[in-house]
Amino acid sequence: MKTLTITRPDDWHLHVRNGAILKTVMPHTARQFARAVIMPNLKPPVTTVAQALAYRDEILQAIPAGMDFTPLMTLYLTGSTTAVEVKKAAESRHVHAFKLYPAGATTNSDSGVADIHAVYPLLAVMESHDMPLLVHGEVADDACDIFDRERVFIESQLSAIHENFPGLRIVVEHLTTAEAVQFVQSASAKVAATITPQHLLFNRNALLAGGLRPHHYCLPILKREHHRLALVAAATGGNPKFFLGTDSAPHQTSLKENACGCAGCYSAHAALELYAEAFERAGALDRLEGFASFHGADFYRLPRSTGTVTLVKSAWQVPLVYGDDGVAITPLKAGEALAWKML
Ligand code: NCD
Ligand code: ZN
16 A cells, blocks of 8 residues: 655644634644644634633643644734733743734634734834744735735735845745745745645635535635646745645534635644645655645744654545534535545
8 A cells, every 4th residue: 555654744824713622623633743833813812922821721631642742822913912022922932923914804803903014013023033923915905806815915015024024034824826926935035835735725616616615715715726736836846935734724514604604624634635635646745744844843943843644545535524512513525535544
């Protein structure tokens, strides 16, 4: 049987929520990954080091005994974030970055930043403390077509942030367009990016294949095929600026299959299998380890993880739903067969 063994990977963009959902999703991630960057868009958002440490404890309690997993915490940047908090975060061993959500751009982003210039002084503090800024790169503008929002954000805001703060490490999260790939490639070594499994596997047709497909709805939204091809080329090209970030974003099935379904794909149940499928299709399975296990750790200046995981080419069927006790989460590729399976 065909097998693939790689250094235990890390997930550099993950949502795990809190409360009941956390207990359902955490074992999936802890099984596959050594570490994950935990996104702070809870209700209310995680804005202080004290909140991040409390959230970290809650996450650690949801990890099954015997599993070795380290959550890497982030803080949600708001108009009220202070320079003192940025310094505290930089001094904390457990907080690794700030997350910038343009207000209104995605799930739980109401507390996000409405005017990017208002937080420029804080970006200067992050730059001076070498604190990375993780960016949801979309304008939240009704007048801007939803398929153009990433490109317009890069042109109108991100380029200026990079120019004004050349020492600031930036991760452009969940790339979806050829223009974003181009921006990251041509920017300095301070700029890197994560790429999700859904954006490598699907183009925007998957949203409307035979009907409305709410489980393929995430933000930034799936784009045209030529964008998907640019993302596959970036992920499999060996460039250390690109690394794994699932953006696995659990929502109750009832909130996805809804007249106003919420944004986010759940992929933690089979993250590596999904990436393996995309890399194999591109004839680049040998590049999966760099993307999944090395590039992100190097960018975040953390030691590469130790240990290995093994995938086998052995088909299995994804369950229709995960969860119990009132939790029901429909995973990506629910009910479908996956070619790879993690042992
Ligand atoms: C994420 C979520 O549900 O928290 N949703 C999504 O569509 N990706 C938020 C985000 O990363 O934009
Ligand atoms: Zn996300």
